[in-house]
Amino acid sequence: MIRVLVADDEAMIRAGVRAVLTTDPGIEVVAEAGDGHDAVELARRHRPAVAVLDIRMPRMNGLEAATEIRSAVPETGVIMLTTFGEDDYILQALGGGAAGFLIKSGEPEELITGVRAVAEGAAYLSPKVAARVVAHLAATGAGTLAGRRSAARDRVGTLTARERDVLAFLGSGLSNGQIARRLHVVEGTVKAHVSSILARLGVDNRAAAAVVAHEAGIVPPTPPQQ
Structure with a gap:
């Protein structure tokens, strides 16, 4: 419960x-x-x-x-x-x-x-909230919308293919356990990937990483079913 x-x-x-x-x-x-x-x-x-x-x-x-x-x-x-x-x-x-x-x-x-x-330990951003955050960052001097999206894609480009997969699921609001089941790996492996992703992206938490995922356009339009 x-x-x-x-x-x-x-x-x-x-x-x-x-x-x-x-x-x-x-x-x-x-x-x-x-x-x-x-x-x-x-x-x-x-x-x-x-x-x-x-x-x-x-x-x-x-x-x-x-x-x-x-x-x-x-x-x-x-x-x-x-x-x-x-x-x-x-x-x-x-x-x-x-x-x-x-x-x-x-x-x-x-x-x-x-x-x-x-x-379950995940981060969840309403798609509408994510879109507003990305647009607001651009409107408040943090770079143009196109520029931020390009910068986010560059940041995501430093990740391994598996880390990009994990980040996309993280941006969709999935927990480590759910991601592990989708990728057919153990949860500890996903946890290690998430730690690496946060360090590579230079963010402090999963919610901030989810924003980068939305900026980079790697989150599916409709979050996967829980």
Whole structure:
């Protein structure tokens, strides 16, 4: 059973997230919070597998709460819920160790897919979020969109063929175990590939590597079925 904490200052959003998640018999919402401070306290108490956090909350915003939760309960993966216009926050969250990013107006199936992926140690970026991050990086002086894509392809070009395969699956939101099954190798081999990929790409976490995968255009348009 995947235990989940949901935090959003809008009761209707919390109810909607809970309703979607509880359609999956393998997911249990164990706590809800209306602000970031309570989210941290509830994460300490319940130690959920995944915390789904709104970015903008009173007392302590989602970014601050994510940092506190990752420090206090490192086994808890964090998914950020975003709306349009919060791209700067998404970039901050990427650097802060968040493993998943979903748009509130996205498809319900994406929420379940994202929670399951992060619970299994993967990184999950909604395709819409990934597209926005890539475009936002280009629009804020980090290079033109075409230039960033070309640079990403060059970075990916330094990887071995097997590492590129692993990166593409990682960008699709698959865990090490899922990647191992698809490539018919042991999970330890995939873990070693992921460590090498992060080092070669010069990124700190799987979510940041997933952004590079999307920039380079190696992620399938539709994520593989979980």
